[in-house]
Amino acid sequence: MSTRDFKPKGSLAPLKNVASMLRLAERLIERPPHLPGLGVFNGFSGYGKTFAAIYLQNKKNALRVEIGDSWTRLTLIRAILKELGVHDPKGTVPRLTEMAIERLAVPDHPPLLIDEADKAVDKGFIEIIREIHEATQVPIILIGEEELPSKLQRSERTHNRVLEWVAAQPCDLEDTQLLARLFVPDMLRYSEAFLERLRQKSGGRARRITVNLEKAVEWGRVHGSTELDAFPDIEFYTGEPPARGRRAA
Incomplete structure (x- = not known):
């Protein structure tokens, strides 16, 4: 989907x-x-x-x-x-x-x-x-x-x-759970630990939480997985610019 x-x-x-x-x-x-x-x-x-x-x-x-x-x-x-x-x-x-x-x-x-x-x-x-x-x-x-x-x-x-x-306050776990219920399709599964990890990676910002939920849902679709707990940390959007790669000699 x-x-x-x-x-x-x-x-x-x-x-x-x-x-x-x-x-x-x-x-x-x-x-x-x-x-x-x-x-x-x-x-x-x-x-x-x-x-x-x-x-x-x-x-x-x-x-x-x-x-x-x-x-x-x-x-x-x-x-x-x-x-x-x-x-x-x-x-x-x-x-x-x-x-x-x-x-x-x-x-x-x-x-x-x-x-x-x-x-x-x-x-x-x-x-x-x-x-x-x-x-x-x-x-x-x-x-x-x-x-x-x-x-x-x-x-x-x-x-x-x-x-x-x-x-205004940063989203807590309860807010994050609500956003997940709103934006994650029912066929996907996730734990409270995943949501807390997502919340922390998103800095408690509602906008980043919804972006990261979208990324996790899309990752699950691409990888054929219904378990969002497997979503890798490196894929989270944190607002930080990507690290510069090392140039080949």
Whole structure:
């Protein structure tokens, strides 16, 4: 069976980082009106932050934008407006910000998720996100790398309005078992020891775990084996570049 044809067997909801993202959103949504509604979800690359954000987007009908390397204030506001259903927003940054505020200020509006929020700090337009939050009181979750909390200290007004800080955690064995149940076909067998080895080789990163599960499934197919415990250590993807071979004299 080709892994390209294999469909995951369930939801990513039980993963601990997904559950943490949901709890963060609920905290912001249900907060008393006198409290700020900014939340931060940060962690190392590959920990599954974007998976969690996409799940929340579907679960809570949230809006989600992912800031690109080339983005400006105008790009950000246009992206938010497109998520709000404005087909081709045109105008100045102040005018488009006003339009976004008008649409987000409705009571009980779903959360707004800003992925790669580090870039908003680095590029100097995190304050426009704070402005939108203050004018609308819509829950906003800033998602970024492990240094996002320290970066936000550059913008004291934004930093002071964060209600909840949540750090994404590496996958544990239970998370790895869940991912294996989702992505490994039923005819293949594996032990808990194999999953722990895979987890360690993957550095606890959900993205690498799924890549290595795919590699192990494909290895089993190629070698005609249903026992994934035999998957060799050398085949694991660890993120490290391959060692340089020695040149022949």
